[in-house]
Amino acid sequence: MLANLLAVGGALQLAPRLFTGFVDADVNRLLGLDAEREAALELVALGPDGSPAPPVAALDEIGHPTIPLSPSEVDYPLLREIHAASMLTTPDDVRVWRRGGGEGGGVEGGAPRPVVPLPSPRTASGRGLGDTIQRRGSTRQFGHAPLSGVELATVLWAATGDVEADVPASLVDLYLIVNAVDGVESGAYFYRPEDTALEPIRAGDLRGESAYLCLEQPLGGDAAAVLYFLAPLDEILAAFGDRGYRLANLLAGIAGGRAYLAAYALGFGATGLTFYDRHVVEFFSPHAAGKDAIFVVALGRSAGAGRATIVGNSILPRRPSA
Ligand SMILES: Cc1cc2nc3c(=O)[nH]c(=O)nc-3n(C[C@H](O)[C@H](O)[C@H](O)COP(=O)(O)O)c2cc1C
Numbered sequence: 001m002l003a004n005l006l007a008v009g010g011a012l013q014l015a016p017r018l019f020t021g022f023v024d025a026d027v028n029r030l031l032g033l034d035a036e037r038e039a040a041l042e043l044v045a046l047g048p049d050g051s052p053a054p055p056v057a058a059l060d061e062i063g064h065p066t067i068p069l070s071p072s073e074v075d076y077p078l079l080r081e082i083h084a085a086s087m088l089t090t091p092d093d094v095r096v097w098r099r100g101g102g103e104g105g106g107v108e109g110g111a112p113r114p115v116v117p118l119p120s121p122r123t124a125s126g127r128g129l130g131d132t133i134q135r136r137g138s139t140r141q142f143g144h145a146p147l148s149g150v151e152l153a154t155v156l157w158a159a160t161g162d163v164e165a166d167v168p169a170s171l172v173d174l175y176l177i178v179n180a181v182d183g184v185e186s187g188a189y190f191y192r193p194e195d196t197a198l199e200p201i202r203a204g205d206l207r208g209e210s211a212y213l214c215l216e217q218p219l220g221g222d223a224a225a226v227l228y229f230l231a232p233l234d235e236i237l238a239a240f241g242d243r244g245y246r247l248a249n250l251l252a253g254i255a256g257g258r259a260y261l262a263a264y265a266l267g268f269g270a271t272g273l274t275f276y277d278r279h280v281v282e283f284f285s286p287h288a289a290g291k292d293a294i295f296v297v298a299l300g301r302s303a304g305a306g307r308a309t310i311v312g313n314s315i316l317p318r319r320p321s322a
Pocket residue numbers: 136137138139215217219271272273274275
């Protein structure tokens with residue numbers, strides 16, 4: 001939803017700006033939310049800056065009658081605990097939060113590494129945004145037809161675009177497994193947005209490994225390319241405190257949502273996937289050592305009527321060497 005909102009806001013020249021730091025209880029109260037069941041996650045400002053709002057007198061409590069979101073509620077106490085532990089309680093907390101991050105992740109030290117350049121992304125063609133959002137879904141079965149190098153380059157470019165926000169928004173790194181992309185050798189890579197190029201990590205047919213990493217789901221092996229969003233969580237938590245965990249997930253979610261939109265704009269498919277957290281990091285290490293896996297999006301062409309070939313168990317349980 002946020003990726004869609006940022007895209008539409010940008011297209012309408014409303015300069016969308018993301019606010020990740022706010023006094024949670026005040027915003028929840030303003031919206032009349034029952035904060036045990038529902039809570040504000042982030043704010044998006046749209047339109048030009050106006051004059052500052054006048055000071056607000058104490059607001060009356062809002063208690064909308066609401067229809068239950070679900071006929072049978074499932075409680076996740078841990079989720080509520082995480083949310084409560086990452087709240088900001090005063091305007092001073094918000095000011096400290098905004099000063100939190102330095103330059104963020106993605107900066108690799110040491111000797112320059114070889115890179116594989118990608119073709120220029122297609123930035124001005126494909127489906128219109130409204131049509132793309134209408135059609136955007138999650139592909140349920142990929143065939144093995146390849147993507148073009150331009151298609152992959154365009155998705156990577158879209159996923160890693162700037163986010164106008166109250167904190168640095170480049171805290172998530174993009175690793176990928178390429179299974180079938182014309183002109184790009186199959187293998188594992190790190191994406192360098194500043195060069196729009198791939199840094200090779202491991203060459204070879206990795207469909208089995210990719211399916212395994214994606215919780216042993218065939219989608220992860222049948223996809224033409226699988227994007228793994230990783231973040232240096234320890235560093236983010238050190239800089240931002242517990243709310244940094246929200247931030248890492250939020251930014252990976254935006255990047256993943258943008259990858260979805262780019263795929264559907266270009267006429268192929270995508271799906272979010274769940275994954276074995278630790279094995280993903282091990283697979284991309286030593287490059288990814290110290291980072292955490294946050295989100296995965298697989299890309300490819302829908303299988304249509306034909307069943308893809310990777311489902312056989314012989315290929316799925318192959319564990320990556322630890
Ligand atoms: C965080 C996240 C994790 C997901 N994990 C999986 C998964 O492990 N397997 C799967 O088949 N689909 C997965 N999906 C795709 C969802 O099943 C799909 O988005 C959902 O069914 C809604 O369908 P739609 O995207 O077509 O609207 C995931 C989606 C998200 C956003």
